[in-house]
Amino acid sequence: LFRGMELRDDLTDADPQKDGLKAKGTEGLTPEARRTAEIVNNYFKKATEVLKPFHPANTILLRGFSKIPDIPTMTERFRLRPAAIATYPMYRGLARLVGMEILETGETYKDEVETLKSHFHRYDFFYLHFKKPDSAGEDGDFKRKVKAIEEIDRFLPPTFNLKPDVLVVTGDHSTPTLLKSHSWHPNPILLYSKYIRPDGLRRFTERHCQKGQLGRFPAIDILPLMLANGLKLKKFGA
Numbered sequence: 001l002f003r004g005m006e007l008r009d010d011l012t013d014a015d016p017q018k019d020g021l022k023a024k025g026t027e028g029l030t031p032e033a034r035r036t037a038e039i040v041n042n043y044f045k046k047a048t049e050v051l052k053p054f055h056p057a058n059t060i061l062l063r064g065f066s067k068i069p070d071i072p073t074m075t076e077r078f079r080l081r082p083a084a085i086a087t088y089p090m091y092r093g094l095a096r097l098v099g100m101e102i103l104e105t106g107e108t109y110k111d112e113v114e115t116l117k118s119h120f121h122r123y124d125f126f127y128l129h130f131k132k133p134d135s136a137g138e139d140g141d142f143k144r145k146v147k148a149i150e151e152i153d154r155f156l157p158p159t160f161n162l163k164p165d166v167l168v169v170t171g172d173h174s175t176p177t178l179l180k181s182h183s184w185h186p187n188p189i190l191l192y193s194k195y196i197r198p199d200g201l202r203r204f205t206e207r208h209c210q211k212g213q214l215g216r217f218p219a220i221d222i223l224p225l226m227l228a229n230g231l232k233l234k235k236f237g238a
Helices: 031-050 074-078 089-097 109-119 132-138 142-154 156-160 219-229
Strands: 082-085 125-128 167-169 190-192
Touching: 082 089, 082 109, 109 125, 109 142, 109 156, 132 142, 142 156, 156 167, 190 219
Parallel strands: 082 125
Antiparallel strands: 167 190
16 A cells, blocks of 8 residues: 555556566556656565565565545445455455455355354345455366365355345356466356246356346346345336
C-alpha cells in the first residue's frame, strides 16, 4: 500500500505473467504517472535486495495497480448482510472492497465449509472461494485439478444440508491445464433454488452446461438472478 500526494494508478504491471521470465519494473502510462512509477520501481529494487538471502524467493511481483475505487457496498446496493470465506488474499481484498465481512478460516476446504456452518445464520449472503483448481490449471497439472474439483464435490452435500435459499456454483474464469493460464472459455454455472425449472441435466460439466436452460449470459447478470430466486426483489424486470 503506497500512500502519498498525487500518486497514480495508470501503470503497467510489474509482473511478466509467465513462469521463467525475468521480473520487471513498472512504467507510467501517462507523463503524470512517471513519478509514481519511480517510487514503485525503487521499492521493487529494495525488496529484491532484501530477498537475496531467501532463495528460492528472489523478488516480488506487482500487478493490478489501482486506487481504492468508489464502489457502493453490497449492503447499500442490495440490502444484504454479506460475508466472505476465502484463503487467498486477493479474493479477501476484493470481497472487502464491496463491503463483505471477512470471516477467519483455516487453509482446507473442510475448514472453509465449517466456517460457513458456524456463521450460516448470521448473514444472508456468503461468498465461498476455493483456489486449488485454478492453481492446478496454472501449473498445467490436470490430475491435480481433477482431484481438487473432486474434493470440492465432497463438500457440496453438507452445504446443501444447510438448506440455502439459493446456491450458485461457478468460477471467475476458466484456467485450462492445456494453456496453463486464464482463457476466454465460458464458465459453467449451476444455480439452485426451489423456484428453478429443472432442465433434466444430470451432470455439471462444460459440455452439459451448454445445454442448460440458463444459456450463455454476462457474469454481471448472476447476482440479479440470485436475488430473484431468493425473493429479494420487488419485481424482476420492467
